[in-house]
Amino acid sequence: MPGKTQSILLGAAIVGIIVPLTGLLGRAGQFIGCLMYLVAGLIVVWHYTSTNELTIPTGSGAGMGALGGLAAALIGTVVSFTLIEFGLLPGIEESIDKMYEQGYSDEQIEASADFLRSTWAKPLMIGIGIVIGTIGGAIGGAIGAPIFKKGGDDDGF
Amino acid sequence: MGISASRSIIYYKRSILTTPADHRFTRLFYLKWWAAFFISSIIVVLATLPPFLPAEWSTMLMMSFSKVCHQIPDRTPRINGVSLAVCHRCYGVYLGLPLAMIGFVLLKSISASSYKLRVLLFASLALLAIDWGAPLLGLWHNIPMSRMGTGLLFGLIAGFYLGKALLGEENQGSTKT
Numbered sequence: 001m002p003g004k005t006q007s008i009l010l011g012a013a014i015v016g017i018i019v020p021l022t023g024l025l026g027r028a029g030q031f032i033g034c035l036m037y038l039v040a041g042l043i044v045v046w047h048y049t050s051t052n053e054l055t056i057p058t059g060s061g062a063g064m065g066a067l068g069g070l071a072a073a074l075i076g077t078v079v080s081f082t083l084i085e086f087g088l089l090p091g092i093e094e095s096i097d098k099m100y101e102q103g104y105s106d107e108q109i110e111a112s113a114d115f116l117r118s119t120w121a122k123p124l125m126i127g128i129g130i131v132i133g134t135i136g137g138a139i140g141g142a143i144g145a146p147i148f149k150k151g152g153d154d155d156g157f
Numbered sequence: 158m159g160i161s162a163s164r165s166i167i168y169y170k171r172s173i174l175t176t177p178a179d180h181r182f183t184r185l186f187y188l189k190w191w192a193a194f195f196i197s198s199i200i201v202v203l204a205t206l207p208p209f210l211p212a213e214w215s216t217m218l219m220m221s222f223s224k225v226c227h228q229i230p231d232r233t234p235r236i237n238g239v240s241l242a243v244c245h246r247c248y249g250v251y252l253g254l255p256l257a258m259i260g261f262v263l264l265k266s267i268s269a270s271s272y273k274l275r276v277l278l279f280a281s282l283a284l285l286a287i288d289w290g291a292p293l294l295g296l297w298h299n300i301p302m303s304r305m306g307t308g309l310l311f312g313l314i315a316g317f318y319l320g321k322a323l324l325g326e327e328n329q330g331s332t333k334t
Contacts, residue, residue, distance in 0.1 A: 019224055036225070038315070058269045062322030080224060095220050101230060108212035115213030116220070128203060128221035135200055136225075139254075139315045142322035143278065146270040 004048055004064055011043035011068035011137075016075025020083055037133045040072040041065025041140020042147075049148045061145025062138040069137015073130045092116045186324070190262065193323035197254035197316055204251055208239035218242050232304070245304035246285070252305075253312020254319060261320040269321040274314070281311040 019036045045061045048054065056064075083089040096113050115121055204222060207215040219228060222242040233240040234248055241248060267274060288299050288307040 058318065058322045059325055062319065076224060090223075092220070095216060095223070098219075111211070112213040112216040116216060121217055124217055125221045128218070129224060131203075132200055132222070132225060135196065135254075138322065139319050142269070142318040143315065145322075146268075146318075147275060149270060 004044075004067075007044045007048035007051065008064060008068045008071060010047050011040040011065075012071030012075055014043055015040035015068075015072040017079055019072065019076045020080040020089065024083075024088060035136075037069045037072060037136025038140035038143070040068045040133070041137040041142070042144040043140075044068035044137070045141050045144030046148050049145075049150065053150060055149040056145050058142050058145045061141040061143075063141065065141015065144065066134045066138035068141070069133040069135070070130055072137065073126075073133025076133070077126050077129060189324050190258070193261075193320055194255055194258045196323065197258050197319060201248070201251040201255060204242040204248060205236075207242050208236040215239065232301075234301070234305075245301045246289070246308040249305035249308025249310075250312040250315070253309045253314075254316035256309075257313045257316025258320055260313070261317060261324065264317065265320070265324065267317075269318055274317070278311075278314050278318075281307070281314050285311050 015036050022036065041061070042065070044064045044067070045056070048064060049056060080089060084091040092113075096109060096116065100109065203218060207218050210218070219240075219242050222228065226243040226247045228240065228242070228244065230240055232244045234245055235241070243251065284307045288303050291297050292299050
């Protein structure tokens with residue numbers, strides 16, 4: 001079985017860099033963001049099947065896509081934190097300001113601010129991002145495996 | 158009905174499966190199905206939690222989803238006045254995943270390589286794009302139901318592909334062309 005690492009890293013790098021940058025695109029990025037981890041899985045499977053002229057089972061595509069999505073989430077986290085440090089993306093303080101719009105009380109907002117500034121809030125958020133990226137990537141890989149297969153289509157349902 | 162008659166029915170039903178291997182397949186399939194349903198439900202459950210959690214946990218969830226969704230308040234479902242973690246469209250997509258797993262039991266004979274399924278997939282993506290892009294072009298204003306509905310349609314099809322992957326449609330290994 002040819003190596004999959006290159007394909008996984010390619011999909012992860014492309015999406016991991018693009019996802020945080022969609023926050024800078026305004027309305028256009030709002031559509032793209034929802035589907036980007038799915039695109040990571042598609043890129044992984046497309047690159048692997050095209051490079052090696054292979055057809056892979058749906059399960060294998062999902063597995064590779066999941067790894068691509070997971071890696072994309074990690075890369076995206078690094079890029080996001082970098083953009084937040086430079087003030088290009090909203091950070092914790094802006095999120096706390098949003099809570100005023102949502103009608104939370106001052107006590108609730110203060111409790112949230114303390115929580116978000118604590119040491120384990122970021123790891124939790126990163127963990128949830130990884131779950132989203134992994135599942136999104138798995139879906140993209142599962143879709144990509146039959147789409148990028150080599151050879152003809154099935155006749156129908 | 159007597160106890161012996163009900164036991165006879167149970168033995169008859171078991172005999173339809175013919176071999177002990179069939180018993181293992183059925184149990185294994187449903188174990189895998191429950192695992193697939195759990196995996197497909199994770200994101201929609203997390204996205205639904207903010208109204209039911211203390212403010213600090215709700216904010217943490219909102220920030221976690223902020224990378225993949227704009228979370229604009231008037232385009233986001235609300236429960237008890239508190240926004241969910243994602244917009245109507247994204248929520249429809251994520252809701253479609255576990256719903257697809259429920260329908261998968263009835264539709265699992267459909268091949269993931271099916272041409273018609275692929276057409277449905279691209280059609281659902283086209284509807285998503287139209288519903289998102291038409292207001293930008295000033296053609297019409299979308300509504301929460303259209304955003305969630307188009308997201309749900311895509312989510313159902315994406316969830317079906319995920320079901321095929323998790324519940325093992327083609328496991329015959331890679332084939333080189």
